[in-house]
Amino acid sequence: MCSKNRQESLVIYWFRQDLRLSDHPGLTKAVDLALANNRKLLPIYILDDENAQTYRLGGASRWWLHYSLGSLATSLKGNLNYFSGNAEKILCSLVKTFDISAVYWTIAYEPWRLQRDLAIKAALIKQKVEIKVFNGSLLWEPSRILSQSNQPYKVFTPFYRKGCLASGVEPRKPIAIPANFEKTLTSIKSLIQQSNSDLPQSHPNTRNINPNSTQSNRIVTTDGRLDRTLDRTIGYVESLENLRLLPTGSTKNWGKIFASVEKHTSLSNTTLTKKQSSLLTPLLAEEQIANVDKNSDRRLAEEQIANVDKNSDRRLAEEQIANVDKNSDRRLAEEQIAKIGETGAKKVLTQFLKIGLSDYKAGRNYPIRANVSRLSPHLHFGEISPNHVWYTAKSSISKKKSGQKNQFDENLDHFCSELGWREFSYHLLYHFPTLPYESLQVKFKNFPWLNDKTQLKRWQRGQTGYPIVDAGMRELWQTGYMHNRLRMIVGSFLVKNLLIDWRYGRDWFWECLFDADLANNSAGWQWIAGCGADTAPSYRIFNPILQGTKFDPDGAYIKKYVPELTNLPIKYLFTPWEAPLTVLTEAGIELDKTYPRPIIDIKSSRNRALQVFSSLKK
Ligand SMILES: Cc1cc2nc3c(=O)[nH]c(=O)nc-3n(C[C@H](O)[C@H](O)[C@H](O)COP(=O)(O)OP(=O)(O)OC[C@H]3O[C@@H](n4cnc5c(N)ncnc54)[C@H](O)[C@@H]3O)c2cc1C
Known part of the structure; x- marks a missing residue:
């Protein structure tokens, strides 16, 4: 190792959930290092299903990731290098194969990644590789936010208002795309080409190829050229298509995913x-x-x-x-595809600030209105940083209010607090790593879930007979997104009315959401089930009929996703089973044929839930 020519060695930037160039502290430092030392930067992405195990990405996320990586690769002038397999093995093989002096990455807070990354860090440091790790995905570092008694927060408001806003630590200001980054870029393909054109004259001291790499790891062939079977030896995947993130088979749409989802x-x-x-x-x-x-x-x-x-x-x-x-x-x-990636994310933000933010606080409750940002998948994959969103939103309001005495804006404040909820989920995940799979309140350990598989299936496919629930579930399936109000309604229906374990809901969301996020999804489900960090009242049960009437008053959202009810008068739209036969016939509806009757009675199932939840020992 010591014989490596450090002037020519490579710097790796390992992209994970930070698929962007701007406001990117880790990438910026990697580019600085490469420029200052006249080194090349090798940007890589590793699809590590092996370590992820049960947390491997769901179908919808994989679909999004495919296009997001494509967009990043374009920004990197085609120099993004794909790998598939165990990240530790891949990085160690890369270090053995190429002359690599540094590997930088941005922290991803999922417990399995933190654990894996610690092992990777130790292994690479042993090989004398410089490792640097950055925070680029959260406004505040979760390990640093603690209550006065030095404990993690369990309730949102004190976490956000005291722990974050009053901490005296302002979120980092966004930074620009690193200057001259293009000059530093290289790729595995160009390294191979370069080594082939250099050889045999310079063999074995090919530029950037680790002179210690041996025949046994099959990177350098007998004539000294780089082995073309890099895919087998270091998990190199030559093209984005070969990462196989899109659904396979004769179709690329969602219908065929059902089989794998059910497994x-x-x-x-x-x-x-x-x-x-x-x-x-x-x-x-x-x-x-x-x-x-x-x-x-x-x-x-x-x-x-x-x-x-x-x-x-x-x-x-x-x-x-x-x-x-x-x-x-x-x-x-x-x-939709055109919106994926860094440029798309910025456009989505601009559009939201233009038309959505001004009535965010009230409008965010109505699923048909354009008052929410729909930034969640962009934030999840790091196509845009929360810092960029935070400061751009603030400056858009202060521009509007310049000259006014009172600059406080309740819509902005509320929007920022939703970003705060995201921070809170990560705070919980960091301090309570069992959040994704274990109810945080011990009393839920032996909860008598009913887990009726037929009812679960009806819920998944938007066939419960409650139009607002069905609309939400179909929005999820058809678009890969579900409005927050609906996530609460359908979640409460599953967990409280059907008494189905929240983990079934978690898994379905994980498979179907573009924004499936271990922290937000786990925290969201534990919150709705009332088994999470805060001691939520067990009577937090959403009534799907009242919720529909209140938040979809003219039924536009229901009609969009449950078109078979389009001709039903609004009076019966939230309760089709109560409509007289003549009204149904006129609307072209035959109950249990064109639209199902309710799979459960809302009142008695609510009472049952109240009984079961209140019987839990403290
Ligand atoms: C059962 C359940 C499961 C959920 N699963 C996920 C998930 O897998 N991924 C995910 O990103 N969000 C999840 N959420 C939170 C929330 O529903 C979504 O973040 C929000 O609907 C995304 O839409 P938006 O970007 O238009 O939100 P906006 O209202 O525009 O909010 C802006 C951003 O703030 C964050 N945010 C907003 N609400 C919440 C919240 N309640 N908790 C945490 N962060 C929030 C998101 O990053 C969002 O993009 C879940 C909520 C529930 C109740």
């Missing part, structure tokens, strides 16, 4: 009754069509319909095909 959530043995599957098939057909993405063509969509099983109404399916172009789902999918 993932241990439900593969659940059988549906004939009646249930006949209810579900039109929905499946509709979903398959609605999600046809840019890469899948119309013929594929038609093939899928041809395969929809014989219980489905073929005529309906054909009508849906005819409507694909009309409904412009394809265009919508393309628009």
